[in-house]
Amino acid sequence: MSELRADRPAERLYNGLIKENPTFVLMLGMCPTLAVTTSAVNGLGMGLTTTVVLMMSNLLISMLRKVIPNRVRIPAFIVIIATFVTVVQLLLEAYLPVLNRSLGMYIPLIVVNCIILGRAESYAYSHGMIASFFDGLGMGLGFSVALTCIGVVRELLGAGKLFGYAVLPATFTPISIFGLAPGAFFVLAGLTALQNALRDRKATDKNKAARPAAGCVRDCAACGIEGCQAHGKFYDMEDK
Amino acid sequence: MDNVKGLFVILIGSSLVNNVVLSQFLGLCPFLGVSKKIKTAAGMGTAVIFVITLASGVAGVIYEFVLKRFGLEYLQTIVFILVIAALVQFVEMFLRKCMHSLYEALGVYLPLITTNCAVLGVALTNVQKQYGVLTGMLNGFATAVGFTISIVILAGLREKMEYNDIPKSFRGMPSVLLAAGLMAIAFCGFSGLL
Numbered sequence: 001m002s003e004l005r006a007d008r009p010a011e012r013l014y015n016g017l018i019k020e021n022p023t024f025v026l027m028l029g030m031c032p033t034l035a036v037t038t039s040a041v042n043g044l045g046m047g048l049t050t051t052v053v054l055m056m057s058n059l060l061i062s063m064l065r066k067v068i069p070n071r072v073r074i075p076a077f078i079v080i081i082a083t084f085v086t087v088v089q090l091l092l093e094a095y096l097p098v099l100n101r102s103l104g105m106y107i108p109l110i111v112v113n114c115i116i117l118g119r120a121e122s123y124a125y126s127h128g129m130i131a132s133f134f135d136g137l138g139m140g141l142g143f144s145v146a147l148t149c150i151g152v153v154r155e156l157l158g159a160g161k162l163f164g165y166a167v168l169p170a171t172f173t174p175i176s177i178f179g180l181a182p183g184a185f186f187v188l189a190g191l192t193a194l195q196n197a198l199r200d201r202k203a204t205d206k207n208k209a210a211r212p213a214a215g216c217v218r219d220c221a222a223c224g225i226e227g228c229q230a231h232g233k234f235y236d237m238e239d240k
Numbered sequence: 241m242d243n244v245k246g247l248f249v250i251l252i253g254s255s256l257v258n259n260v261v262l263s264q265f266l267g268l269c270p271f272l273g274v275s276k277k278i279k280t281a282a283g284m285g286t287a288v289i290f291v292i293t294l295a296s297g298v299a300g301v302i303y304e305f306v307l308k309r310f311g312l313e314y315l316q317t318i319v320f321i322l323v324i325a326a327l328v329q330f331v332e333m334f335l336r337k338c339m340h341s342l343y344e345a346l347g348v349y350l351p352l353i354t355t356n357c358a359v360l361g362v363a364l365t366n367v368q369k370q371y372g373v374l375t376g377m378l379n380g381f382a383t384a385v386g387f388t389i390s391i392v393i394l395a396g397l398r399e400k401m402e403y404n405d406i407p408k409s410f411r412g413m414p415s416v417l418l419a420a421g422l423m424a425i426a427f428c429g430f431s432g433l434l
Contacts, residue, residue, distance in 0.1 A: 027413065030272065031357050035265035053276040078325060082318040090314065105364055108317040112357040114269065181263045184328065185421030197409035 016138025023146035043151030073104025242280030283387030
């Protein structure tokens with residue numbers, strides 16, 4: 001994705017969603033990831049709530065970055081983040097009481113979500129307003145996608161449902177442990193292992209591409225084999 | 241007598257039945273991050289017990305005598321997080337000046353605790369369940385003991401797992417998460433206690 005220019009909105013969105021996905025790549029903000037993903041709707045709700053807080057706090061911190069003295073920046077960030085969390089919590093209480101009840105204590109705990117403080121410190125404090133806003137949006141969406149993925153797996157295995165609708169046939173016996181606490185650990189372990197396996201496969205594919213053709217004598221200067229992918233790799237016999 | 245029974249229920253309930261890490265998922269970052277060796281895990285656990293007990297006391301006093309009196313309950317999140325951050329700073333300064341040996345033992349872990357969501361989580365739970373200051377402190381202490389128990393057990397498991405032959409893609413974090421999941425199943429067994 002080299003055609004995307006750095007710090008442009010599109011590049012920030014791509015960065016947050018895929019390249020530096022906060023959950024699967026950076027492994028940040030694990031507490032809400034495991035606690036509220038009992039269903040896909042809860043995961044999505046938590047993700048979007050965090051996205052709103054992240055966008056607003058990034059925007060405000062970026063606006064105030066020349067006013068906040070360097071030495072008290074962390075307390076200042078925390079106050080800004082906590083203010084937005086309180087605002088969002090009051091709004092949820094008023095307009096989405098069902099979601100508010102199912103997320104419960106984990107809404108005020110967004111304050112200590114390391115993703116938000118991490119983005120404030122590593123991006124918003126040193127970049128412009130628009131870039132910071134889209135950085136928050138990208139990171140937040142990446143977090144939402146990850147939470148929804150975990151929620152989908154847990155809801156499907158634990159209750160046989162998807163977003164509240166029964167999708168599996170009635171003969172399927174729900175494995176209720178996936179809806180309980182241990183299931184959260186197992187699903188995340190499985191997804192991380194899957195990601196590791198995919199990354200390893202990618203890495204070995206690259207190695208394969210550079211493997212010399214059959215009949216290689218490990219001396220490219222004296223070799224006449226057509227189409228050898230490792231051409232130019234071996235120049236003396238010691239290089240084994 | 242009833243009172244004592246109630247306190248005992250809080251003590252067992254917060255440390256074992258509703259274990260803070262394994263059933264409420266608070267404080268996962270240090271749980272996964274600082275659990276490579278039993279020694280460091282125990283150090284972190286001690287620091288957490290110390291800070292959570294103090295913080296839930298201070299947060300309780302402020303909620304009871306300042307926020308409630310002036311009708312400012314909606315500011316609790318902002319006030320609690322600031323109180324915790326300031327408290328951790330003060331504790332660090334105090335220990336460095338007055339109890340140097342304890343500072344050397346806990347020093348590295350103290351700054352990490354500000355971002356430990358278990359501290360804020362306990363303060364909020366105390367408000368939610370309408371515990372008084374002293375009951376809240378007891379709840380904080382019990383929660384922190386539960387955290388220490390689980391982080392030390394996980395560290396013990398991880399020390400043993402070092403020598404095992406684990407499939408390549410499960411090395412590192414996935415195997416730790418699996419171990420934590422098995423521990424969580426074991427801790428489900430406590431739910432019949434109360």
